[in-house]
Amino acid sequence: MYFSDGQYFELTLKQKISYFxxxxxxxxIGNGISIAAQLGAAPWSASAVNLSLTTGQPIFLFLTIEALLAVVINAFLVDKVNWFKFFGNIIFGLLFSFLVSQTAKLMSGSVxxxxxxxxxxxxxxxxxxxxxxxxVIQRANFVLHPLDSLTNLARFKFFHGSAPLGQFSNFIVAISISLICWLISGKIDSVGIGTAYSFFFQGNNIAWGDxxxxxxxxxxxPTKIGG
Structure with a gap:
């Protein structure tokens, strides 16, 4: 939805694809360079890094698994499943997982x-x-990363539109995964000051972007339209 000159407009397909x-x-890129910095990534990225560290499997695998699980949870939270967005979330998750893992790999040396x-x-x-x-992508309401879609759904379904509370609830699960990995392996990575910044202020960053x-x-x- 777009507001201009006192009127509301639906986004065109071209606009939605551009925002996508x-x-x-x-x-x-933001996730990739925060992983490369090794001072704490966003909680879900950090959880994928620690699952990789614990199991020896690639980060890409766990970023993908997290995305697919979020797709399933999202389907239970909406009144009616929008199948275009359902499969779009999967595509976004796969593209995102690939780009993050490649950006982190490419930037690790220089950063x-x-x-x-x-x-x-x-x-x-x-x-x-x-x-x-x-x-941006939440407001375009075209195709989201499944975890961002989950945050957006929680924001409106449980927290009266509060971006910080929606993000906070989402991140609790991600940080718990990293802590479980630490208990199992005795090692933890990509959890630090950056993770704390993300945990407490990412909702405010989203609100700033809004x-x-x-x-x-x-x-x-999003709870009224599905997806």
């Missing part, structure tokens, strides 16, 4: 060689990019 790719790139303060700046920028990208980036692009309640 803009958001996908912002979110994927890893930075001094501590440089890594911290990159980490915070990456996590901020994730929040801003989530804001107000300042493509600000005429409006939220609608």
């Amino acid at each position: 790719f803009i958001s996908l790139l912002i979110i994927s 890893g060689s930075l001094p501590l303060i440089g890594k911290l700046v990159v980490d915070f920028i990456g996590i901020w990019m994730v929040g801003v990208g989530i804001s 107000r300042h980036l493509f600000k005429n692009l409006l939220h609608i309640d």
